Each structure stands twice: as structure tokens, then as C-alpha cells.
Amino acid sequence: MSERTHFQKSRDRLNMKLVITLLIFVSAISILLAIGIGPVSVPPKIVAAILGDRIPILTAILPKEWTELDAHIVMQLRLPRVLLGMIVGASLSVTGVAMQALVRNPLADPFILGVSSGASATATLGMLFGVFHFFGRYSLAISAFLGAAITIIIVYSISRVRGRINITQLLLTGVVTAMIMDAITKIITLHAPNALGLHNAAFWMSGSLAGAKWGYLQLPFIVMLVCIIVLMINYRSLNALLFGEETAGTLGINVNRMQKLLILIASLLAGVTIAVSGAIGFVGLIAPHITRLLIGSDHRRVLPVSAFLGGILVVWTDVVARIIVAPEELPIGLLTAIIGGPFFIWLLKRNTRF
Numbered sequence: 475m476s477e478r479t480h481f482q483k484s485r486d487r488l489n490m491k492l493v494i495t496l497l498i499f500v501s502a503i504s505i506l507l508a509i510g511i512g513p514v515s516v517p518p519k520i521v522a523a524i525l526g527d528r529i530p531i532l533t534a535i536l537p538k539e540w541t542e543l544d545a546h547i548v549m550q551l552r553l554p555r556v557l558l559g560m561i562v563g564a565s566l567s568v569t570g571v572a573m574q575a576l577v578r579n580p581l582a583d584p585f586i587l588g589v590s591s592g593a594s595a596t597a598t599l600g601m602l603f604g605v606f607h608f609f610g611r612y613s614l615a616i617s618a619f620l621g622a623a624i625t626i627i628i629v630y631s632i633s634r635v636r637g638r639i640n641i642t643q644l645l646l647t648g649v650v651t652a653m654i655m656d657a658i659t660k661i662i663t664l665h666a667p668n669a670l671g672l673h674n675a676a677f678w679m680s681g682s683l684a685g686a687k688w689g690y691l692q693l694p695f696i697v698m699l700v701c702i703i704v705l706m707i708n709y710r711s712l713n714a715l716l717f718g719e720e721t722a723g724t725l726g727i728n729v730n731r732m733q734k735l736l737i738l739i740a741s742l743l744a745g746v747t748i749a750v751s752g753a754i755g756f757v758g759l760i761a762p763h764i765t766r767l768l769i770g771s772d773h774r775r776v777l778p779v780s781a782f783l784g785g786i787l788v789v790w791t792d793v794v795a796r797i798i799v800a801p802e803e804l805p806i807g808l809l810t811a812i813i814g815g816p817f818f819i820w821l822l823k824r825n826t827r828f
Contacts (some may be wrong), residue, residue: 489770494779498782501782508559511797520539520540526550528549534736556792560789562692563784563788565784567761567780567785568781569632570759572739576733576737580766585755587624587740590753591652591655597752602663616749620742626737629648673709678752685750701742710775714727755807756786756815758815761783762780788806791809
């Protein structure tokens with residue numbers, strides 16, 4: 475290895491450490507500020523004190539300057555919601571990275587295989603008619619995940635040709651399956667037994683973090699962490715896939731195995747995310763592209779950076795969603811669509827420009 479190459483790699487590692495450190499800092503500040511913003515505001519100093527009071531070493535040191543209402547708002551309402559926003563944003567961003575590598579198209583997003591439509595169909599069925607009530611308080615999350623899982627099994631089964639995944643058939647099957655599931659969802663909503671249930675279903679399908687609970691954090695976080703680690707281990711394979719299946723094959727990559735792994739990871743991440751937050755679109759499209767504009771296309775860098783950016787994006791979009799028409803709130807999916815729509819059009823025009 476030449477001295478120049480060694481220097482370049484050292485500089486890249488240093489820059490990456492700096493970028494990750496900066497993103498961790500911005501994420502922490504975003505969490506601290508976002509917890510305090512809402513119809514009832516809590517100053518950042520009080521938020522920090524309440525959080526610090528949960529650390530045994532600091533409990534005896536920090537002055538108790540907050541009320542029980544402040545503690546309840548921070549610990550039971552806002553903190554789980556903000557943390558869920560970070561997890562959901564990171565999961566959607568990583569799913570977007572995986573899907574874009576799979577189909578070799580920078581305009582692919584996490585829901586391109588119809589996962590969100592399948593989740594919406596079963597979740598709506600559960601909310602309006604109580605079909606999955608026996609799952610208890612997790613009935614909504616479990617019903618949405620079941621719909622996502624059923625959809626991806628159908629899409630994956632149809633897209634296999636002679637034991638291999640045909641990417642074109644995968645995309646077309648995803649689009650058609652999504653249309654079928656959307657039609658089923660509309661049939662279910664047209665027969666809604668009451669207006670309140672219909673409103674709740676429409677709000678959930680638009681994407682929201684309003685129902686965040688501490689019990690909803692563990693599974694999405696574990697799934698996100700495991701999937702990111704698996705993708706990071708296979709970052710060279712992801713880089714190779716961008717050059718096409720034949721080129722990746724000549725580089726020693728098992729393309730068929732890698733495609734199956736990406737479908738599994740993307741479906742698992744998208745399904746679990748939709749189960750706890752509804753369908754929040756465009757995050758998986760925006761965050762990976764911003765990341766590539768900033769640091770290039772090496773997946774060893776793209777995966778962690780896009781995860782942080784996606785989390786920060788969802789957290790602040792959720793802040794806007796809950797204050798723009800306070801004390802009511804907008805579904806976060808509507809705001810990400812308003813932001814992501816023009817961004818998608820810009821990407822489309824940019825990619826077709828000669």
C-alpha cells in the first residue's frame with residue numbers, strides 16, 4: 475500500500491469519526507429539545523434535570539425544580555415518542571438504502587414492495603372490526619405486522635423465476651399487490667361501523683407517533699440494530715450490487731443470497747416500523763440521498779449516517795406535526811409527503827437530465 479493511499483484511508487476514518495460524533499451530538503440535542511416542545515412546553519433545563527434524575531449518581535445532586543406534571547409529560551408522553559421517532563426514522567432510512575441497493579435505483583423507497591399497503595389492510599380490519607382484539611394492547615402493532623408479512627411473502631413467491639429473484643418481476647408484483655391491498659383497505663373503510671373508528675384508522679394510515687409507549691420501543695430497536703449490523707458486515711456486497719448482478723458475481727458475491735437477505739431485512743424493518751407508527755413515507759427516500767450527497771456512496775458510511783439523519787428528520791417533523799395546529803396534531807406522514815414530494819420530483823428531474 476502506497477503512503478498516499480494509507481494517508482487517504484486514515485483521513486477517511488478520521489472524517490467518518492468526526493461525522494458520527496457530530497451526528498450523535500445533534501441527535502442528543504434534538505431529543506432534548508423535542509421532548510420539551512408541544513402544547514405544554516417544558517424548558518430544556520427542566521427536561522435535562524428530569525432525565526438526569528433517573529441516573530443514580532445525579533439523583534442526590536440535582537435540585538428538584540420540576541413538578542409532577544413536568545415529570546409525567548417528559549417521561550411518559552414525550553420521551554418514548556421522541557425515541558420511537560429516532561428508531562422509526564433510522565429504520566426507514568436503512569430500509570431505503572437496502573431497497574436502493576437491491577433494485578439498483580436511487581428512487582426506490584421502503585414501501586416499493588407493497589408492505590405498507592398490506593399492513594394498512596390488516597390494521598384497518600383490526601381497528602374497525604376488532605378482528606385481532608385477542609392480541610390485547612398490542613393488537614394494532616401485531617395486525618399491521620401480519621399484513622406486512624403476508625404481502626412480502628406473496629411478492630417474494632411470485633417474483634422467483636427458476637429459483638432466482640427477478641428484479642423487474644419483483645417491482646411489478648409489488649406495485650400490483652399494493653394496488654390490491656389498497657382496494658381491500660378501501661372496501662373495509664367503506665363498511666366502517668362508526669365515524670370515530672374510521673377517523674382513527676385514517677389517522678394511523680397517515681403515519682403518527684401519537685400512540686408511542688415504552689412497550690413499543692424494544693422490538694423495533696432490536697430489529698433495527700440487528701439489521702444495521704448485518705448490512706454493515708455485508709457493505710462490500712452492497713457496494714458491488716450497485717455495479718450490476720454480473721459484475722457483482724465476478725467479484726465473488728453470491729448475488730442470489732444477497733438479494734434474499736436484502737428483501738428479508740427490508741421487509742422486516744418496514745413491517746416492524748409500520749406496525750408501531752403507520753406508514754411514514756419519503757423518509758427512506760430523502761435521508762439516503764442527503765447522505766450520499768454529503769459523504770458519497772460507500773455503504774460503510776451511508777448506513778450509519780443515513781440512520782442518524784432519518785431519525786433526526788422524523789423527530790423534527792413530528793415536532794412540527796404536534797405544534798402546527800396545536801392542541802390538535804397532524805399525521806406525520808402528511809408532512810413528510812409534503813416535504814418528500816417536491817424532493818422526489820427534483821431527484822427525478824436530476825436523474826433524467828442529460
